Amino acid sequence: MLTVRQYGRGAGAVVRVRAPGRTGQESRSPGRAAGPSVVGMTDIESITLDVADPEAAARFLADAFDLGEDRLKVRAAAEPSEGFRGFTLALTVPQPADVDSFVASAVAAGAAVLKPAAKSLWGYGAVVQAPDGAIWKLATSAKKDTGPATRRIEEFVLLIGVADFAATKRYYVDRGFAVAKGFGRVYAEFAAGTGAVKLALYRRRALAKDLGVAPEGGGSHRLTVNGGGPEAFTDPDGFRWAPAGAREAEGRETDAREAGGRAAA
Structure with a gap:
């Protein structure tokens, strides 16, 4: 049975899910515990998706x-x-068998296939859309399997489609983000600590085409x-950032206030 926990109530409530027998801190690979998390000041600790039905999502x-x-x-x-939300959540995996495995489980859970799994110049990948509307990309740089699927996730990436690539890249660099890899004025990814979500930028039209x-x-x-620092901010493309842990803390405070109100009554 899945464990579903809700922090707070109403429109601001946060729902978090835990699979049976898991603490929420493991990697996806069966039998392998996650390594220590080393998160820097600009690292992304987590992503929060806004959805109509949190428990279903x-x-x-x-x-x-x-x-x-x-x-x-x-x-x-x-x-x-409406339409394209300007981002994709990407999971980088070891080999094609893992891409196929995640696509199969996503479709079984209700996802729609936007791009079937196929080989490309860069490796092997597929794109699916969750019932809540978020778009997910599953990809590997490997073109051949070396064994059965492990369902191990090597990287979790937030890939943002930007209107003005140079301006948005400069914005993040000015905030202290370090560029780890880039391809001209089209694509850039930023350094991320162990266990952190990686941030990458891509031209919006190019990203939409890819998806x-x-x-x-x-x-x-x-x-x-x-994550991304001690202060909340909104980037040039309208993506909102909150200090790491702020949303969950807000939920706990809401619970405490409501509990206090009930006790007083």
């Missing part, structure tokens, strides 16, 4: 990807959003990035 994420509650959260929110969707979209991104 949490169950999908556990059944499809089982990332662990340390890096992915969902909360109830209904801000208007198999139209580039047009508006309204809320329906995503909050937790």
